[in-house]
Amino acid sequence: MPMAHSSALAIARQSVRGALLLPDDDGFAQAAQPWNRAIVQTPAALAVPADLDDLRVLIAAARDDGLTVAVQPSGHGASGDLSGALVIRMSAFHDLALDLDAGIVRVGSGVPWGTVVTALEGTGWAAPAGTSPVVTVAGYTLGGGHSWFSRTVGLGSDNLRAAWVLRVDGRHERVDDESDPELLWALRGAGGIVGIVTALEIDLIRSPSIWGASFTFDASASGAVMRAVRDLAYDAPPELNVFVDSMRMPDAPVLPEELRGQSFITVQGLTTDGPSDRLLDAMRAVGSASRETTGPTSPATIAAASGEPTEPTPGRGASAALSSLEDSLIDELLAFRAQPEHWPIMGIGIRMLGGALVAPRRSGFAELREARWLLHALVPVFPGAAPEPADASIAEFDRVLSSALAPHTVPTFLGPGQTLELCGAPPAVDRLRAVRTALDPDGILHEGRLPR
Ligand SMILES: Cc1cc2nc3c(=O)[nH]c(=O)nc-3n(C[C@H](O)[C@H](O)[C@H](O)COP(=O)(O)OP(=O)(O)OC[C@H]3O[C@@H](n4cnc5c(N)ncnc54)[C@H](O)[C@@H]3O)c2cc1C
Numbered sequence: 001m002p003m004a005h006s007s008a009l010a011i012a013r014q015s016v017r018g019a020l021l022l023p024d025d026d027g028f029a030q031a032a033q034p035w036n037r038a039i040v041q042t043p044a045a046l047a048v049p050a051d052l053d054d055l056r057v058l059i060a061a062a063r064d065d066g067l068t069v070a071v072q073p074s075g076h077g078a079s080g081d082l083s084g085a086l087v088i089r090m091s092a093f094h095d096l097a098l099d100l101d102a103g104i105v106r107v108g109s110g111v112p113w114g115t116v117v118t119a120l121e122g123t124g125w126a127a128p129a130g131t132s133p134v135v136t137v138a139g140y141t142l143g144g145g146h147s148w149f150s151r152t153v154g155l156g157s158d159n160l161r162a163a164w165v166l167r168v169d170g171r172h173e174r175v176d177d178e179s180d181p182e183l184l185w186a187l188r189g190a191g192g193i194v195g196i197v198t199a200l201e202i203d204l205i206r207s208p209s210i211w212g213a214s215f216t217f218d219a220s221a222s223g224a225v226m227r228a229v230r231d232l233a234y235d236a237p238p239e240l241n242v243f244v245d246s247m248r249m250p251d252a253p254v255l256p257e258e259l260r261g262q263s264f265i266t267v268q269g270l271t272t273d274g275p276s277d278r279l280l281d282a283m284r285a286v287g288s289a290s291r292e293t294t295g296p297t298s299p300a301t302i303a304a305a306s307g308e309p310t311e312p313t314p315g316r317g318a319s320a321a322l323s324s325l326e327d328s329l330i331d332e333l334l335a336f337r338a339q340p341e342h343w344p345i346m347g348i349g350i351r352m353l354g355g356a357l358v359a360p361r362r363s364g365f366a367e368l369r370e371a372r373w374l375l376h377a378l379v380p381v382f383p384g385a386a387p388e389p390a391d392a393s394i395a396e397f398d399r400v401l402s403s404a405l406a407p408h409t410v411p412t413f414l415g416p417g418q419t420l421e422l423c424g425a426p427p428a429v430d431r432l433r434a435v436r437t438a439l440d441p442d443g444i445l446h447e448g449r450l451p452r
Pocket of ligand 1: 090140147198448
């Protein structure tokens with residue numbers, strides 16, 4: 001973007017206390033990259049406001065320059081084209097206040113989940129956090145957010161009590177279901193397209209006795225493991241949450257020796273109320289696991305063991321919410337997994353849905369009422385590895401799952417270029433557009449995942 005198009009921002013630079021970078025500035029290209037390095041984005045400007053006053057100045061300047069405003073705290077969920085946008089990073093909004101008597105955390109929109117999880121360790125409370133400690137509470141919660149505890153307490157967005165929102169007209173206020181139910185409904189899943197959130201108030205999870213179990217089986221047991229977990233879902237209590245990961249590790253030098261070239265399947269279970277005999281019985285009936293660990297655990301322990309990357313990383317993937325996991329689909333998935341040409345897909349994760357997800361406590365755009373399984377394919381990009389024929393593998397993964405798709409998926413699991421139309425029925429999407437038009441009639445906010 002030539003400087004001539006950024007004159008108001010160039011002037012704003014003299015008054016903002018935070019950082020404001022334009023394309024000709026040193027370090028712009030590096031700073032403008034999203035956390036997911038596989039996504040190329042070329043915004044018109046990048047800002048790290050120091051406070052609310054900065055934010056107001058930046059929005060006004062972007063409007064004067066004919067730019068849109070896109071809040072992107074880090075860019076795990078970067079979707080692609082941000083040309084003509086001022087990208088805003090919220091790292092200066094880092095307040096964190098726990099109210100354990102009320103079971104609530106109030107958190108600034110630049111705070112990553114790892115900070116909250118660490119602050120809660122040993123308190124008997126847990127957060128409805130995703131698996132990555134470096135994803136922000138805001139980016140996750142405003143996109144729905146599926147956590148280790150979603151069968152117990154619903155989506156992250158279902159636990160959003162209130163938000164502090166800067167409207168495009170400059171008003172900054174706390175909104176909740178009483179003061180502005182339509183805005184709250186939209187923030188629960190479609191956050192970035194209706195307002196700029198500076199802080200969130202979130203329900204915590206009372207969890208004095210978190211218990212976890214982890215089983216690793218040889219890949220040859222994959223069919224039996226998937227069927228056992230599928231059957232367990234029919235009568236599993238909502239306190240039990242289960243993730244399955246089918247892993248095929250590449251022979252990449254960057255990996256530990258014991259993992260290189262190995263194929264295996266893991267089942268991890270987590271409860272908020274102590275040991276789950278249902279899970280133990282189901283897994284032990286499958287056969288002997290090569291590794292089994294069970295016992296009391298904690299969210300910080302789980303986060304540390306998750307192996308999620310904490311540094312910016314190129315990654316690709318695909319995901320789908322399914323309404324069922326029939327034997328025929330499991331067979332097809334395993335046949336797909338056995339084809340050597342689909343080696344770019346290193347992991348396939350299967351998360352058990354249901355439980356509290358079936359009856360959300362609060363009204364929100366994001367919901368997984370009708371889905372029973374959330375699948376995702378992990379396609380990492382290893383340094384030094386040959387360029388991957390990943391597109392064909394992702395397309396085939398999508399094709400295999402297409403017969404069992406649930407009506408909607410959750411926004412935080414959308415891939416690059418996918419839109420919110422995949423996450424809600426047409427009336428819900430129309431309602432979202434209406435909320436956006438009412439709040440942002442001039443289209444100051446970037447269109448995000450809902451094209452105008
Ligand atoms: C390794 C890894 C693990 C993950 N695990 C999970 C998981 O377990 N469960 C899950 O649900 N998701 C998971 N995700 C997806 C992740 O939650 C989403 O991509 C999330 O949106 C990323 O958060 P972020 O902080 O990077 O936000 P960004 O990608 O920077 O922003 C995402 C969007 O959020 C909105 N937004 C963010 N902040 C604000 C704000 N202050 N005001 C208004 N709008 C805002 C904007 O629309 C923005 O486009 C994972 C992603 C990765 C890379």
